[in-house]
Amino acid sequence: MKEASKHYDVVVIGGALTGSSTALLLRRWNPTARILVVEKTSKFDKKVGEATTELSSFFLSHVLRLHELLAREHLHKMGLRFWFGDGSERSLAECSEVSSELIPSLPSYQLDRSRLDQSLLDMCQAEGTEVLRPAKVKKFEQEWPKSRLTIEGEDGELEVTARWVVDASGKRCWLGRKLGVIERFDDHPTAASWSRWRGVTSLDSQEVLGRDVREESALHYIPASRRLCTNHFMGHGWWCWVIPLVDGETSIGLVRDRRLFEMPREGAKHERYESFLRSCDGLGDLLKGAQLDTDDFRSYEHLAYRSTQYMDRGWALVGDAAAFIDPFYSPGLDHCAISSFATANLIDKDLKQALDEPGLDSAIAAHNARFTRSYPRYFEALYKDKYELFGDAELSAVAFYLDTAMYYLGVVHGPQVDVEELAEPPFGRNILPARMAFRLMKLTNRRLVHIARKRQSRGTYGKRNLGWRCMTDNFGRGRRKISPAHWKGLGLWAKVELGEVWEKLSRAGGRT
Ligand SMILES: Cc1cc2nc3c(=O)[nH]c(=O)nc-3n(C[C@H](O)[C@H](O)[C@H](O)COP(=O)(O)OP(=O)(O)OC[C@H]3O[C@@H](n4cnc5c(N)ncnc54)[C@H](O)[C@@H]3O)c2cc1C
Structure with a gap:
């Protein structure tokens, strides 16, 4: 039986890590906000997304204030x-x-995700967010500023209205698919x-x-x-x-x-x-x-997808409900943290009436531009054909040290100095340093892939894979400076390039 509709400032679809985090931020920043989280399952099961990075750990431990909980109930990660x-x-x-x-x-941490997701949802409830569980959002009718949602719960169907609907339904991309903004990334x-x-x-x-x-x-x-x-x-x-x-x-x-x-x-x-x-x-x-x-x-069978739009008046996509590229280097929870923080920031401003309608529209346009720009750049800088390197220790080591050093420099450092930087997806801003970092990383990646292909064709790929230890002491604290990992990566790269020159010379010598 349908109940009379209730109105919320925000309804969040999905109460796992990204959904609960977004609800927590919104309630903490705006304690009178009426927020509802709808979670489909009655119990979280085991899931991937267990290894955090330095950025996602910063979000969980510092921004969400979970330092103690993480230390008590999860494992410290050692890189x-x-x-x-x-x-x-x-x-x-x-x-x-x-x-x-x-x-x-x-x-950084190795998480038990079912446990952490449960802790976050419990925290939401304890801090004043309503939680409907098990319940599933079934229908969305967009109308600004009062969209209508149909939810199917244990007691039947329920209709609610909301100013904002945030989709955190994970890879199901419940809302994004309905709106036709999700595309497979082939x-x-x-x-x-x-x-x-x-x-x-x-x-x-x-x-x-x-x-x-x-x-x-x-x-x-x-x-x-x-x-x-x-x-x-x-x-x-x-x-x-x-x-x-x-x-x-x-x-x-x-x-x-x-x-x-x-x-x-x-x-x-x-x-x-x-x-x-x-x-x-x-x-x-x-x-x-x-x-x-x-x-x-x-x-x-296929991991990568993205959305062509992250937000419009009245709705937003966060975490896996918006996009996913690749689990290598564990960027999944970084994206959850960044999209959750950026979205909560914008909705918070709207709820506090800090933006007029043109102001809101231009903030939404900037949000969409940054996230949709970040995805292809992130892909080209880090992942394009990268799996061609993975069987060669030397080439993978160069990539690992340089990628990680750039990550510290460009991604980890910013939010530690100014937490508002957490709203910025990597490579999302159209400014010179972001463009330069993107070009540099894309070039490095392309060059390494090119060498990998050459080594494959010469039969020298992976030839130095046994009995080799390569260590750096640390990755620094994310300060804006060249770290030991940078030097290590550059040194190894120089050695690889010298090897290439030597190969060329010996082949030319062999021919004459
Ligand atoms: C193979 C693989 C390995 C990975 N490894 C890592 C890693 O080591 N580190 C890392 O950082 N990231 C990793 N990731 C990415 C990471 O798993 C995700 O980014 C993260 O789990 C997404 O969290 P989320 O809260 O957005 O979505 P989810 O955790 O998927 O949660 C979505 C929630 O929405 C609920 N829901 C769905 N539909 C509805 C509906 N209609 N109504 C109500 N509720 C609904 C679901 O029940 C669920 O609880 C990996 C991903 C893959 C594919």
């Missing part, structure tokens, strides 16, 4: 670590290792399969490091925990993430570029995923006594 082999089921000790040695100076044909595992051997254990500390260990001593890193096992056209979780499980996923890498053909999907992981250089060692949770196995 990124990469392992390379030659595809012959090598032991971990034979693989090369690329990372930093020290404990990172900025915090320039980046990646797929992913993942599951949680039990009994994965720890990278910090006796089994890996040896029983007797007086004897030489297979892996040299570093002060940071290797297990707490997001460990990556790499190959041409694919990479695997290994993320430790607080309850002892390990999240392991395989992401591949469908143009470059095909899964084994025999067996069900989860069997092919499992047999491939067990055969991976280095990773196979860690999985010897481990069991895969087959009920938790998930896979997506």
Whole structure:
């Protein structure tokens, strides 16, 4: 039976991380705002989006004030670590290792997402947001300033009106699809399969490091925990993430570029995923006594999509409901943080009547321009054909150090100095420094991909993948200066280029 309609300032569709965060920000900034969060599920299940970066951690710990909760209920992350082999089921000790040695100076976390999403939704409720759960938004009729929504809950259908409707429904993109603003991004044909595992051997254990500390260990001593890193096992056209979780499980996923890498053909999907992981250089060692949770196995055949518009009067898209590119470097929660902060900022101004109608329209136009500009630039600067590098330790190391150093410089640093910078998607502003950073990174990426292709055709690709350790001490605090990682990346790049010149000369010498 339909109830009489109730009016809200904001209705948020989806009460997971992005939806709850947006509702929390809006209520904290405007304690009289009437906000409703509608969440479809009665219980959050396990999901990806477990590894945070320094930016998404800044959002969670500082902006949402979750420092204590994160320290208590989740794991501290120790940065990124990469392992390379030659595809012959090598032991971990034979693989090369690329990372930093020290404990990172900025915090980041390995999250139990179902737990964190629940904490955030509980916080929303405790701080005065209404929550309807389990309930599903079924219909949206746009009308400024009073759109109409039909919600299906446990007690039947309910009609409400709202000044703003924020879609945080994740990859379902409930509102964006209805409005026809979501498009599949075919320039980046990646797929992913993942599951949680039990009994994965720890990278910090006796089994890996040896029983007797007086004897030489297979892996040299570093002060940071290797297990707490997001460990990556790499190959041409694919990479695997290994993320430790607080309850002892390990999240392991395989992401591949469908143009470059095909899964084994025999067996069900989860069997092919499992047999491939067990055969991976280095990773196979860690999985010897481990069991895969087959009920938790998930896979997506296509990951990348975007929206042509993020917002208009009365509606907005945030987090995965707006766009997703690629999980490599974990930018997903960065996008959730940035889009949530930017959207809440704009809606807050409207609710406080800080903008007249032309002012609101121009703020919305600027918001759309920044987010839609950021996506293709982010893709070209970081991900275009990037999977061609992943089987070559040297080229991947150059990319890793330079990308990460640029990330600290251009993305992590800004919001620490002025939190309003969190509303700016990377490369979104049409200003000289953003354009220059974009061009520089695009050029670097293109050059490395070009060298990877040349190495493939010469048969020298991945030739230095065994027994090689490459570490920098730290990534700095995100201050605007060249970091040790920058120097490391530039030094390695120079070596790679010299190698190319040497190759050319020796070939020319061979011909004459
Ligand atoms: C393979 C893979 C690996 C990833 N790894 C990482 C990583 O390590 N680090 C990282 O930062 N990011 C990662 N990401 C990205 C990350 O998972 C997402 O960016 C993040 O989980 C999105 O959160 P969200 O709150 O926007 O959406 P979701 O977490 O998907 O939440 C959407 C919510 O909306 C609800 N909902 C849906 N439809 C309706 C409706 N009609 N009515 C009401 N409620 C509805 C759902 O029940 C759900 O609770 C990864 C992504 C992929 C694909």
